Amino acid sequence: MIGSDTTEAHPVISYYIKRAVKRGATLIVNDPRKIDLTRWATLHVPLKVGTDIAYLNGLMNELFKNGWAREDFLRSCTENPDSIREWVKDYPVETASKICGVPVETMKKVAKILGEAKTTSVCYTLGITEHICGTDNVKTLANLQMVLGNMGKYAGGVNPLRGQNNVQGACDMGALPNVFHNYQPVNNKEISKKMADAWGVAQLPQTPGYAMPTMLRKALDGGTKILYCVGDNTVHSEPNMAHTIKEIKALEFFVVCDIFPNLTTPYADVIFPDTSWGEEDGTFTNTERRVSRVRKALVPPGEARSHWWVLQELGKRLGKDLGFSSANAVWEDMRKTATSYGGITWERIENIGLQWPCPTVEHPGTPFLHRDGKFARGKGLFSHTDWVPQAEPPDEEYPFILSTGRRLWHYHTGTQTRNSIGFNDIFGEELLEIHPDDARKLGIKSGDIVRATTRRGSITLKAWVTDRSAPGLVWSSFHFEEACSNVLTIDRFDPITETPEYKACAVRVEKVGDGKTVLGEGMVRRQARP
């Protein structure tokens, strides 16, 4: 596990990990924080925030040095394996250790465990991707797994634990700026014509759109005039909230579809009341590419309507009636042009989901890909990645690193869970986690009111003095609008994916009241909204 607070963010997956440990699996938790899963780990590797590349390159150096690399796999399934052998020579464990803060002996121990294991599965989450070097972090994990010959093996691979139940499905369906559904590039003339023919239109735009940060940034110079936002509490979830608000205010027209009012809805010109997951027919595709049915259990309240219905009505008013009569009709239309989903009918997934690729109704679905190291491009390609420091390192004025994440009891911006009495009773306010050594220096006790300040803003919240945080590191979630970490986070992005560096920015922490201080209105555990 690397960069994944699994028990908090992926509790179901964490159950399977714990079960695997009970059955004898060796668990290595690589995380700057002493997260809950460390209690189950053979080894907790507390690497410094954002030093994954140095750490992983150091491990590979040690694997090659000790003859633990899978030379047969490297020879038959990868291209130019000597290039990575040479590349990681710049990262002997002694050098890597100075960067990542992991003792040399611990790194050697990890390398030995990996090198001697028959199969290792790597799971990662946003601790890997939410950095300015997120893409390179993932590529480095792929390098490691190729060096270990763990690709195309059952229970091996590089496994991103998806951030939401259907983020895989949303990507598969083309909720991305540059591809249609099934990852068909919009700028490919043949594909564009195929889709135009399928949808009965003369032509389709062939210029890739913008990723979210660029969309918002371009609002400031008129490059983005209209934003149509479905189930995304943009103000709350993007980094540097003050700047996000400025960008949204610059839009000419802003439409929001959501189930409850939130921090974003006040800026909308039009709000479409949306349906919740229990009020929709359709499918979810989860992190293992498994497509499962979701069924309508409740009639949506008031004027709330299904996503597909709202979009179809918009289409009619823009001159194109898609003519769908149900969610299943949309699905059947999609299947015709999405070959990886081509064999997945709702009838086939009535009881249990199927994993794509499942191109025909005769195909049983695919539990894992690239069997025996057969990659889509032919042979596996190593990427040469170098460690880079975080965009905003700590300094005298802002001496701590702020890292952010999720809590078990809340989901994202809280549009759903902050409106649930039960969840708010269990965990009703945000806390800033700080290491006991740092807390002592600042005179902070658990329950004291502290102010966290970055170059972008300040929030006030209670402190939780805990060794879950490493010295020099403070941590908070973004679930609570009263003390949202995205007031603080930095709007610097990975250059490829444009994922923000939510996991690291420089912050100052000061005590503003002791544990007996009466909290301000915004800090009072609020009652669930009706």
Add this chain to the structure above:
Amino acid sequence: MDRMELERTFSIAAKRELEARDFYTAVAEKCHDAAMRELFEKLAADETGHFELLEKFRADPAKVMKIAAPESDWKIAESQELPVPNADMKPKDAIALAMKREQQAVEFYRALAASASADTKDIFENLANMELTHKHRLERLFIDVGYPEVF
């Protein structure tokens, strides 16, 4: 079935395998990418293996040719267009090309079986099963390379 008819049947089959071998060899020679060249050379070698298998049956008429069909036919080849071979093919297109050719072979033998005498029908059905097995193997490979999640 008389010996002449048996010979004729196996000659048809063997010729197809050799043609396939020559086709893949020719494509391999034109490939710019070393990995793709290797892949086509492997496909050519597979066809040589198929040819040798047929020759064993031909050499020993007493041996009963019994090739079972794979457990399922995923019909992935049937869902794909036949790619045009070129020097810059990607693995996806190369495998698609190979599995389409196997699909054509299956259809060829099934058509022969449909119009064959009772004696030769069984042999053509077995040959169709053999090609179906090859198609299935390539379809399994296509699953691994044919649906990249790239964006």
